[in-house]
Amino acid sequence: MADDPAPGFRRWALKLEYDGTGLVGWQRQNNGVSVQELLESAAARLIGGRPLSSATAGRTDAGVHAAGMVVQLDLPDDAVTDARQIRDGISFHLKPHRVAILAAAPAAPGWHARFSATSRAYRYTILNRPTRPVLQMNHVWHVRRPLDVEAMREGAALLIGRHDFSSFRAAACQASGPVRTLDVLDVRREGEIVTIDAMARSFLHHQVRNLAGSLQLVGIGQWSPAKLGAVLAACDRRQAGPTAPSEGLCLTAVGYPADPFSAGTSAS
Amino acid sequence: MADDPAPGFRRWALKLEYDGTGLVGWQRQNNGVSVQELLESAAARLIGGRPLSSATAGRTDAGVHAAGMVVQLDLPDDAVTDARQIRDGISFHLKPHRVAILAAAPAAPGWHARFSATSRAYRYTILNRPTRPVLQMNHVWHVRRPLDVEAMREGAALLIGRHDFSSFRAAACQASGPVRTLDVLDVRREGEIVTIDAMARSFLHHQVRNLAGSLQLVGIGQWSPAKLGAVLAACDRRQAGPTAPSEGLCLTAVGYPADPFSAGTSAS
Structure with missing residues (x-):
């Protein structure tokens, strides 16, 4: 092979x-x-x-x-x-x-x-406060306007599952098709930090950053949560929000049917 | 005045x-x-x-x-x-x-x-894993040997309260006396991260870093938890552990009888 x-x-x-x-x-x-x-x-x-x-x-x-x-x-x-x-x-x-x-x-x-690999997990992190990032510089997206996390969660729930994600797919995406199964899209706040956790078997190019960009529009109240469902159904990248900046994104884990690092011969 | x-x-x-x-x-x-x-x-x-x-x-x-x-x-x-x-x-x-x-x-x-000011709160952060810090570089003390957090907590409990902290005081300390009241000294683990939270009305020079250095000796098993009590009682800097590196330390909060930033005229 x-x-x-x-x-x-x-x-x-x-x-x-x-x-x-x-x-x-x-x-x-x-x-x-x-x-x-x-x-x-x-x-x-x-x-x-x-x-x-x-x-x-x-x-x-x-x-x-x-x-x-x-x-x-x-x-x-x-x-x-x-x-x-x-x-x-x-x-x-x-x-x-x-x-x-x-x-x-x-x-x-x-x-x-x-x-x-059977899953990829990403975390997108937003620093939600008036003052620019200092201790988290280069590791967060700075959003000044207060985010309504409950509205973001409500909107995120509409995106979970197996869908055509063309609206959240970069033009340069080389994947063979736009259908993906989004298993997790979880929005949480801890103080000034808002995190978006996403997990799927695989993602389209820029998919997590495009989801974060649209969720932010819901968070600041520019979009209703329901709008995310309409954007998803449109299958049109122009309907969705901006691509969130790269520095807020972190690949946190890759899953396999058996953990490659669990054996006695591994160093971890 | x-x-x-x-x-x-x-x-x-x-x-x-x-x-x-x-x-x-x-x-x-x-x-x-x-x-x-x-x-x-x-x-x-x-x-x-x-x-x-x-x-x-x-x-x-x-x-x-x-x-x-x-x-x-x-x-x-x-x-x-x-x-x-x-x-x-x-x-x-x-x-x-x-x-x-x-x-x-x-x-x-x-x-x-x-x-x-009536209180100062510091957090000391240790990255406890074999691999050197990457995402937390310059913000943690890297300790490779596994830390026994329960032993550290047991030792920390002996240091809480009003004591002569000469054993944990830098030679260059300009304070008028070595007695301080340590209100909080809390050790926690979350995955690879071990945090030491300390709060007092005021601290001696290098006190938190010296406490962290000695707690680490308990964590790696070189000292028993009880040894921290003996070191405290000795009132002798030479009896205590090393000064933990500065990059793990963060001043998290200063307390006042009334929050200076809570009024309607503040921007926060």
Whole structure:
């Protein structure tokens, strides 16, 4: 199978935390530093420059953060044998960049970071107060007008389930179709912080940020909660709200039928 | 009274949030940028370079953060009349520094940011996991060894109350005496994050960081909880643990008999 490691390679599962500020996102690009480039460079230093390849459970955009991204790393099968050495060695070589490995484990046969994943969880964070972000700078969307979280929750409930999400899909989206099943869309307030937690098997490009942008319009009272249902039914990106800024978004977890990091051979 | 505003000046109460990373702390110093210098410069720009003076509820050290520092600012009494203008105008002139005004209000007669304060609350945050901090970089103390929070709580309970805290007092402390009343010393875990909340009328220099350093020794099992009682009784700084790093510390709140920001004339 094309998705298995090449002959002579062994697959490792890695859990990553990164601060997306100043990075171009997960994928290698010509216009800046990517998480993929940093990870592969650090792994190459660990194994003395031998060949390797990586793939991710999901590509994050420029400025988006991760607290639990899962990535696969195919290394020469005699290069490293210990999960702790991978976790700590790659984290060491990633310094001083704000990227580190939280956990590492040998992958089970047939496991693929992207194709085996059954859920992705994102948290979108809004700082809702008059004063600009200071301690949370680069990690929140700053919304000055008071948000009505109850109205946002009411609107969010209309979006949960299996729908054509064309209204919340970026024009550049490369997915084969616009239908997704949104399992969770939960809005909560804790003081000045309003969080939007979203979970699905997979998301369309910019889907969470587009949902956050429209939920914000409900929160400030510009839209009724019911309007979100109408926007969803329109299947038209022009009907929905703006794309919320990237810095408020964090990939928190990727789910698999079996936790790749729970085995005794993992380091976590 | 020497503590009242000079003739022709009006006193304002400000609540500040700042990220202490890279700053020398609250107080003006020759070796770097202080919060006081940034605040006074920004306020001077708001009022066209006219004279002003400031004082704080407490001096924070280099690298220490604040989410609710209270400061007084004496401005010419005809310079500004609106609390919102002070909050937003000073915050604007503080850009791009990680310092901003959360709230502003005209001070009540006789009010002084430091002498009227009846409590200070600090939070010390530890990231307790093998991997170095990424998303919380510069805002936590990284402790790799697993912390026994129950043991820390047991030890902390021995320190609450009115005691001679000489064992937890920096040599450079300028307070007149070593006796303080520690009202709260609460240790909690939420996932990888362990927080130590401390509240007192006032603290000795480095007291919270010294308490955190000793609590950490209990947490990793190097000390029994009871040892903290013995260290306290010794009244000897050499008996206590190390001073925990500044970046884990945040001043969260300053208390007054009447909330300076609750009046209708405040902006918060």
